[in-house]
Amino acid sequence: MGCLPSLRLLxxxxxxxxxxxxxxxxIIIYTDGGARGNPGPAGIGVVIxxxxxxxxxxxxxxxxxxxxxxxxxxxxVRALIESKNMFGEKLRGMQIEVRMDSELVVRQLTGLxxxxxxxxxxxxxxxxxxxxxxxxxxxxxxxxxxxxxxADELVNKAIDAAVN
Numbered sequence: 736m737g738c739l740p741s742l743r744l745l746x747x748x749x750x751x752x753x754x755x756x757x758x759x760x761x762i763i764i765y766t767d768g769g770a771r772g773n774p775g776p777a778g779i780g781v782v783i784x785x786x787x788x789x790x791x792x793x794x795x796x797x798x799x800x801x802x803x804x805x806x807x808x809x810x811x812v813r814a815l816i817e818s819k820n821m822f823g824e825k826l827r828g829m830q831i832e833v834r835m836d837s838e839l840v841v842r843q844l845t846g847l848x849x850x851x852x853x854x855x856x857x858x859x860x861x862x863x864x865x866x867x868x869x870x871x872x873x874x875x876x877x878x879x880x881x882x883x884x885x886a887d888e889l890v891n892k893a894i895d896a897a898v899n
Contacts, residue, residue, distance in 0.1 A: 761786040761830040762822075764814045765878075767886035768798075768806025768837075769894070776898050777801035779810035780889025783818060792817055795889035797897035806890070807837040808858035811844075815865045831873040834883065841877040 763784045770777035781794040794817060798809055811833065818826055835841055842848040843859060850859045866873050880887065 762818065764831060764833045765883055765886040766810035766814050766833065766835050767883055767890050768803065768810040769890040770801055770803045770806055771894060774800050774802045776894050777806040778890045778893030779806055779813055780886035781810055781814040782886050783814060793889060795893045797893040804839065805854055807840045808855055811862055812858060815870060819869050826869050829872060831870050833873060833875045834878045836878055836880045836883040838877045841875045844875045
């Protein structure tokens with residue numbers, strides 16, 4: 736594992752710290768990304784919960800001008816960085832279930848679709864490396880948009896705050 740991409744910790748516009756329990760063995764991560772214009776003003780929303788569904792972190796951040804798909808990937812990158820910050824080395828042994836409403840991104844992450852867009856290949860590779868290093872027990876599930884409403888609200892909150 737000689738040449739690995741560095742993981743930069745990026746400042747968050749809104750980071751809500753909620754209850755954190757040291758005994759968490761499974762986390763559920765809801766992520767969403769969106770852009771108005773595609774590309775256009777973009778934001779990410781992340782909700783990290785324990786196995787019982789209790790929220791332990793939320794992220795709502797404006798990421799500048801981007802495409803919808805870039806924002807979807809960026810939301811997952813930020814979620815994994817936050818999870819690593821929260822749980823440290825323990826993350827490696829935890830079960831991580833990622834739930835997203837982007838069928839394209841889920842199918843790319845599970846190997847069903849190739850990543851063709853050059854701008855997404857770097858993010859895809861970064862997530863793959865993070866998965867190998869820090870989160871080998873990660874699964875991806877496509878969920879209906881209505882089951883991802885809270886993460887979507889966080890996306891819109893971030894974009895609204897930045898453009899208004």
